[in-house]
Amino acid sequence: MKSPYFNQDHEIFRQTVRQYIETEVRPQAAKWEADERIPKEVWKRMGDLGFLGINHDEAYGGTNQDFFYSVIYLEEIARAGMGGYAAAIGVHQYMSTAHLMKVGSEELKQRILPGAIDGTKWGALGITEPFAGSDVANIRTTAVRDGDHYIINGSKTFITNGVFCDFITVACKTNPEAGAGGISLIVVEAGTPGFTSSQLKKSAGIRLTRARLLLPM
Ligand SMILES: Cc1cc2nc3c(=O)[nH]c(=O)nc-3n(C[C@H](O)[C@H](O)[C@H](O)COP(=O)(O)OP(=O)(O)OC[C@H]3O[C@@H](n4cnc5c(N)ncnc54)[C@H](O)[C@@H]3O)c2cc1C
16 A cells, blocks of 8 residues: 555655665674674764754754654664664654754754764763653752853763763753753763763663763762
């Protein structure tokens, strides 16, 4: 039956992603899983193929394709035979940068998005904490304005890409009295003074997805 959602261009895109996964990812997946690391060149290659920009604006190097390209892409990367690979890409492209694309300042977008789309900068999303998983309204990480920057204090856990990322979009309380409404997302670049991370030991299949982060000042 002909799909009401996918046209011929979508199908060509599906074949392109599938071929990439079958020839360049699946054969390497067991090694990356054992190493608990995906080599940086993989992200660059995905950027060169244009995959990392399908859901981002052209102004930052993306191609801003319709939603069904993302549906196809996420279906196909799940064929990699490595849950950690699909999670790493999904978090980078649809969590850490998607928020930035939607509500970030122009300055921040110019600083982060071109590298995220060409595969030279890798992102993470830091929401879960040792004492707050599902209950996001009760996170304890705070961000206090100090002149033209914020001072962030707290820790995060189970963060996909956490030890390898170049930047992380962090959920922080900027107005603790406001409950769930007082939470902001702040982009922290790796290398920021006080930012540390360490790898957690996890179940097979998702070994490279989780890390613990500390953001003390
Ligand atoms: C592979 C993987 C990758 C991840 N990557 C990231 C990431 O990149 N960034 C990030 O921020 N987090 C990440 N996480 C963390 C994930 O978001 C949390 O595990 C999730 O939010 C649940 O939190 P928790 O583990 O603390 O469980 P809890 O919040 O303690 O929940 C435990 C159980 O209790 C249930 N429960 C909780 N509260 C209630 C309630 N009020 N009423 C009824 N039932 C309730 C839950 O449904 C669940 O079944 C990742 C997790 C995994 C497994």
